[in-house]
Amino acid sequence: MSTQLPESETETETESDEQAPSAPVQQQRRMERKRARAEEEEREAVEEETELDGETYTLKVFRYDPEVEGKKRPRFDEFVVPYHKGMTVLDALMYARDHYDSSLTFRHSCRQAICGSDAMFVNGRQRLCCKTQLSDLTDPVRVEPLPHQEVVKDLVVDMQHFYDQMDAVEPFFQTNDLPSGLEEQHQTRENREKVKMSTRCIWCGACMSSCNIAAGDNEYLGPAAINKAYRFAMDEREGEELKQHRLEILEQEHGVWRCQTQFSCTEVCPKDIPLTEHIQELKREAVKNNLKFW
Amino acid sequence: MHEHDVVVVGAGGAGMRAAIAANEEGADVALVSKLHPVRSHTGAAEGGINAALRDGDSWEDHAYDTMKGSDYLGDAPAVETLCQDSPKETIQLEHWGMAFSRDDDGRVSQRPFGGLSFPRTTYAGAETGHHLLHTMYEQVVKRGIRVYEEHYVMQLAVTDHEDPEARRCHGVVAYDIKTGRINGFVANDGVVIATGGPGQMYDHTTNAVANTGDGAAMAYRAGVPLQDMEFVQFHPTTLPSTGVLISEGVRGEGGILYNSEGERFMFERGYANNVGELASRDVVARAEQTEANEGRGFENDSVMLDMRHLGEERIIDRLENILHLAEDFEGVNALEEPMPVKPGQHYEMGGIETDENGETCIEGLYAVGECACVSVHGANRLGGNALPELIVFGARAGRHAATRQPETAQIQTGPSAKSEDGHVDTPVTPGEIDAGSEDVVADGGALLDAPAPEVVERTVARENARVEELMERDGVNHAEIRADLQQSMTRNVNVFRNEAGLKQALRDIRAAREGYRDVAVSDPSRTYNTDLLHTIETRNLIDLAEALTLSALAREEFRGAHWREEYQFRDDEQWLKHTQVAWNDGRPDLYYTPVILEGEGGEYEPKERSY
Ligand SMILES: Cc1cc2nc3c(=O)[nH]c(=O)nc-3n(C[C@H](O)[C@H](O)[C@H](O)COP(=O)(O)OP(=O)(O)OC[C@H]3O[C@@H](n4cnc5c(N)ncnc54)[C@H](O)[C@@H]3O)c2cc1C
Ligand code: SF4
Ligand code: FES
Numbered sequence: 012m013s014t015q016l017p018e019s020e021t022e023t024e025t026e027s028d029e030q031a032p033s034a035p036v037q038q039q040r041r042m043e044r045k046r047a048r049a050e051e052e053e054r055e056a057v058e059e060e061t062e063l064d065g066e067t068y069t070l071k072v073f074r075y076d077p078e079v080e081g082k083k084r085p086r087f088d089e090f091v092v093p094y095h096k097g098m099t100v101l102d103a104l105m106y107a108r109d110h111y112d113s114s115l116t117f118r119h120s121c122r123q124a125i126c127g128s129d130a131m132f133v134n135g136r137q138r139l140c141c142k143t144q145l146s147d148l149t150d151p152v153r154v155e156p157l158p159h160q161e162v163v164k165d166l167v168v169d170m171q172h173f174y175d176q177m178d179a180v181e182p183f184f185q186t187n188d189l190p191s192g193l194e195e196q197h198q199t200r201e202n203r204e205k206v207k208m209s210t211r212c213i214w215c216g217a218c219m220s221s222c223n224i225a226a227g228d229n230e231y232l233g234p235a236a237i238n239k240a241y242r243f244a245m246d247e248r249e250g251e252e253l254k255q256h257r258l259e260i261l262e263q264e265h266g267v268w269r270c271q272t273q274f275s276c277t278e279v280c281p282k283d284i285p286l287t288e289h290i291q292e293l294k295r296e297a298v299k300n301n302l303k304f305w
Numbered sequence: 306m307h308e309h310d311v312v313v314v315g316a317g318g319a320g321m322r323a324a325i326a327a328n329e330e331g332a333d334v335a336l337v338s339k340l341h342p343v344r345s346h347t348g349a350a351e352g353g354i355n356a357a358l359r360d361g362d363s364w365e366d367h368a369y370d371t372m373k374g375s376d377y378l379g380d381a382p383a384v385e386t387l388c389q390d391s392p393k394e395t396i397q398l399e400h401w402g403m404a405f406s407r408d409d410d411g412r413v414s415q416r417p418f419g420g421l422s423f424p425r426t427t428y429a430g431a432e433t434g435h436h437l438l439h440t441m442y443e444q445v446v447k448r449g450i451r452v453y454e455e456h457y458v459m460q461l462a463v464t465d466h467e468d469p470e471a472r473r474c475h476g477v478v479a480y481d482i483k484t485g486r487i488n489g490f491v492a493n494d495g496v497v498i499a500t501g502g503p504g505q506m507y508d509h510t511t512n513a514v515a516n517t518g519d520g521a522a523m524a525y526r527a528g529v530p531l532q533d534m535e536f537v538q539f540h541p542t543t544l545p546s547t548g549v550l551i552s553e554g555v556r557g558e559g560g561i562l563y564n565s566e567g568e569r570f571m572f573e574r575g576y577a578n579n580v581g582e583l584a585s586r587d588v589v590a591r592a593e594q595t596e597a598n599e600g601r602g603f604e605n606d607s608v609m610l611d612m613r614h615l616g617e618e619r620i621i622d623r624l625e626n627i628l629h630l631a632e633d634f635e636g637v638n639a640l641e642e643p644m645p646v647k648p649g650q651h652y653e654m655g656g657i658e659t660d661e662n663g664e665t666c667i668e669g670l671y672a673v674g675e676c677a678c679v680s681v682h683g684a685n686r687l688g689g690n691a692l693p694e695l696i697v698f699g700a701r702a703g704r705h706a707a708t709r710q711p712e713t714a715q716i717q718t719g720p721s722a723k724s725e726d727g728h729v730d731t732p733v734t735p736g737e738i739d740a741g742s743e744d745v746v747a748d749g750g751a752l753l754d755a756p757a758p759e760v761v762e763r764t765v766a767r768e769n770a771r772v773e774e775l776m777e778r779d780g781v782n783h784a785e786i787r788a789d790l791q792q793s794m795t796r797n798v799n800v801f802r803n804e805a806g807l808k809q810a811l812r813d814i815r816a817a818r819e820g821y822r823d824v825a826v827s828d829p830s831r832t833y834n835t836d837l838l839h840t841i842e843t844r845n846l847i848d849l850a851e852a853l854t855l856s857a858l859a860r861e862e863f864r865g866a867h868w869r870e871e872y873q874f875r876d877d878e879q880w881l882k883h884t885q886v887a888w889n890d891g892r893p894d895l896y897y898t899p900v901i902l903e904g905e906g907g908e909y910e911p912k913e914r915s916y
Binding site: 076077078079082096097109112113114116117118119120121122123124125126127128142144163164165167170174178182183184186189190193194195196197198199200203206207210211213214243246248249 | 340341343344345346348349358392393396399400401402404405406407408409410411412413430432435436439440443444446447483485513514515546547548549550629630633634635636782783784788826827828829830831832833834835836
């Protein structure tokens with residue numbers, strides 16, 4: 012592939028941005044040249060690839076960068092990528108970035124549905140890109156950042172609120188009586204089975220982003236955090252006293268009672284965690300516990 | 306500028322264990338990581354953690370298996386420490402609430418794994434690493450340890466003495482990915498590098514995209530030798546289209562491998578007459594590759610791994626995750642069909658040379674986890690031995706960095722421990738092109754013996770200048786360079802190696818270096834600039850790939866994972882020694898140090914490895 016930059020450029024005046032450390036005008040020019048080159052290369056690559064076997068997918072990708080003049084206004088960019096069997100949305104995004112526009116920004120790492128970093132809004136639904144086959148989607152494929160979260164840049168959202176809600180449920184094992192030395196705490200197979208699904212959460216944030224209640228109530232703990240609390244509340248090793256303490260956290264005004272059983276979280280969870288069921292079960296525990304309804 | 310007692314770089318299993326240990330010693334700890342901690346690649350580990358927990362098992366047996374598995378290139382004091390401390394550290398995880406699989410009596414389950422004489426692999430389904438990582442992060446949150454997530458560490462702030470062993474590490478410099486600011490971190494007591502493996506040197510790997518060996522490359526350029534880099538583990542069971550790993554647990558539970566002629570080749574073709582599929586990884590990977598090379602593979606040069614006969618109940622109970630992986634990434638329903646598998650890059654046995662306390666030859670600089678080489682895996686790592694390494698040596702390094710207790714190490718590190726110089730004929734000159742750093746000896750080098758903040762400050766200034774330049778100029782995109790490098794490594798420095806291929810790889814690495822001279826970052830924004838990050842990472846991959854290939858070319862024998870076409874035997878006479886490659890004034894320097902076979906109960910006698 013050619014690495015020459017076409018010398019075409021357009022001058023755009025930009026106000027100076029205090030975030031941007033180097034001359035904005037120069038950046039702008041580089042952007043323009045970059046885009047021209049990208050278009051050129053995309054055309055070449057597509058021609059090349061379509062000659063080979065013809066099959067392509069078109070991505071319509073959300074773009075936004077608060078720092079770069081040309082990208083401050085959100086828009087969609089189109090990338091046509093050559094398709095091969097087994098290709099995922101993440102593969103396609105990486106192809107677009109590595110061949111057409113290296114400023115295309117998204118989180119990803121493991122490529123195997125375990126790091127939780129590439130949850131996005133793909134064809135109108137929260138999905139893990141690495142786990143989503145292009146062939147399961149209708150072309151063109153629209154890729155947007157997770158809704159209801161602030162966009163940092165392109166497909167990257169700010170996860171801080173999600174993390175804060177996680178922190179709010181005391182997300183760590185607590186117990187008052189640990190065996191000493193090399194002795195293990197015992198746990199029945201049944202109990203491990205009971206918490207098993209809840210321990211699978213990879214913090215992708217898809218559930219939270221799909222939840223109408225969470226979108227309307229910023230303080231609602233949300234499905235992932237409640238599920239995290241479930242994981243400990245139902246673990247017999249923590250003991251009754253701590254379970255009580257955990258239920259109190261969950262019964263607060265913005266806790267389990269906010270859930271209106273819409274199941275959207277359960278539908279999108281890439282780890283198949285029965286989130287709504289877990290929330291319902293905690294409500295039942297709370298009733299047994301004879302505590303407040305909000 | 307931030308200031309802490311201990312700065313841990315990387316928040317996988319190793320980094321978080323180090324941070325917790327340092328915190329327990331009362332140190333003010335910063336955990337600096339380019340990913341949020343729960344995104345670290347430790348989460349992908351599947352099979353389990355080896356620990357001698359049961360009657361009938363002992364740490365001595367674990368140590369014996371590990372020394373044998375290492376093809377006698379492990380250092381006995383490190384191996385014995387691993388095996389002695391692993392039960393305690395594994396139970397510690399249980400006490401922190403980790404969701405281990407359970408036996409009927411409520412104790413944690415253990416299963417058989419390749420190369421082990423006892424079923425001592427403790428596990429949580431086929432997602433042990435995920436549970437370990439999250440359990441550890443929970444403890445980090447509980448203790449209120451300061452986490453700087455999405456901070457990319459780009460340089461170590463090290464003094465500039467001529468002799469690496471006289472240098473001192475005062476901190477690190479990191480790019481705050483979200484804001485684009487470049488910050489200094491002063492570490493009063495120590496810096497612990499825990500940045501994980503360099504699997505991205507290869508294009509078919511089980512490793513995450515973030516596994517680019519940053520920490521190892523930074524330590525190397527600061528003057529710490531890289532040890533035994535030629536020993537790269539190729540896992541025998543990865544999915545052909547993506548490199549996603551199918552846990553050794555499948556074979557541990559009884560899964561079988563067969564070729565396109567329907568033969569259970571591990572037995573029928575005599576690769577491992579006693580244990581078949583459960584032979585150690587290097588043996589199985591070579592067997593598969595041989596089958597493929599001799600035309601008995603399936604498309605994509607794969608063989609088949611079959612677990613259907615285990616029954617749905619057992620599969621769901623112990624290997625459920627495998628069903629999902631096979632389905633999502635290869636489109637195979639493993640309850641009804643066998644899975645295609647082939648060898649893929651998986652683990653780097655070598656890395657930053659450290660002693661049993663995790664300390665390097667640079668004062669105040671520690672390394673743990675996959676980026677380090679304390680020498681427990683030698684020439685070949687046994688499955689289930691990396692996770693205990695993270696927790697055992699993570700804890701030791703964190704503690705040591707925080708307390709600076711003068712506990713003397715049995716393993717000597719640094720150039721002064723050398724036994725002989727190495728020689729190797731290279732087709733191109735390895736190393737930096739214009740030596741780059743004229744005024745400093747170490748690449749991380751800053752200032753001879755100045756107060757810590759000044760050393761860090763100056764490193765910050767240098768990094769700012771470097772980034773400015775990368776962003777201002779026009780040139781080549783790093784992705785092209787990286788792709789060429791990965792392809793050459795996969796073609797030439799894989800399961801099977803020969804002199805011509807290794808030399809070709811060195812030429813390609815040189816070409817990558819030359820190409821990198823013109824590399825430029827196109828994204829003009831400071832906010833979340835992944836183009837910039839990947840560009841810096843690519844240089845790290847080039848340096849590590851070169852160290853690896855040089856080491857491999859020099860080692861003229863066949864040991865563990867290092868197979869050489871021209872040398873089909875293990876040569877204990879000549880090669881019972883560790884390879885060291887040290888960055889010396891812009892050039893890699895090759896030398897050797899002795900292996901320590903003397904353990905607590907006597908010497909581990911090198912024997913023929915047979916399975
Ligand atoms: C698929 C797979 C399965 C495995 N299964 C097993 C198993 O069953 N049993 C076993 O014992 N071993 C297993 N292993 C090996 C083992 O999991 C790894 O060796 C181990 O998890 C590595 O841990 P780590 O803490 O060293 O690094 P990682 O978990 O990779 O963490 C590295 C950390 O460093 C950070 N980082 C990297 N570069 C920078 C930088 N420049 N600046 C700041 N931060 C940085 C990252 O953000 C991350 O937090 C497996 C490995 C893989 C890939
Ligand atoms: S519960 Fe499911 S959807 Fe929600 S964060 Fe966890 S893995 Fe993602
Ligand atoms: S890249 Fe890790 S979950 Fe998709």
